Amino acid sequence: AQKITQTQPGMFVQEKEAVTLDCTYDTSDPSYGLFWYKQPSSGEMIFLIYQGSYDQQNATEGRYSLNFQKARKSANLVISASQLGDSAMYFCAMRWAYGQNFVFGPGTRLSVLP
């Protein structure tokens, strides 16, 4: 069965520093997409970044980048120059080509310290 693991329940980072949030996944399907979402305390889920299983380059979106290591089945999110507004829950998610469904990891709570 497909599964997403996020081993860090909580992370702290100093403002303006970079932080890496871990995500590993388990699938035997060759075609899938990996997503990261941010959920602030207000509750809305905000899409951050996408990586396709066949993409040759790591995805980047502004301060967000995805460290995709396909052989290790990991898709870590890197946030550069952390801001206080980055404090939130972060979820890694996966979507399979044939299942259409998304599966989410348990999340990592990031706290940015001033």
Add this chain to the structure above:
Amino acid sequence: GAGVSQSPRYKVAKRGQDVALRCDPISGHVSLFWYQQALGQGPEFLTYFQNEAQLDKSGLPSDRFFAERPEGSVSTLKIQRTQQEDSAVYLCASSLEVVRYEQYFGPGTRLTVT
């Protein structure tokens, strides 16, 4: 508006009551998903529609849960004879069909069963 909307935003139900939660997806989005999110956890998949067809309902926790999308746009999640364990945030998301497209989430409905 351009985003996914859900109503009501908050619902308090007495145990045993029936509730109906509504989701208006983004216009043109073929796929619609319902998730249940318990406090401090990631969203758990409930069911998935492609247009009006319910293609996957494997995540519905019991036969008290029922979802429909009769015209392929608005969807309703109904919970009959609510129980305390049904208390959670119910998230709706819509997406284009193919793998590389992210889901767009609504703000959620927070259901509290007393």
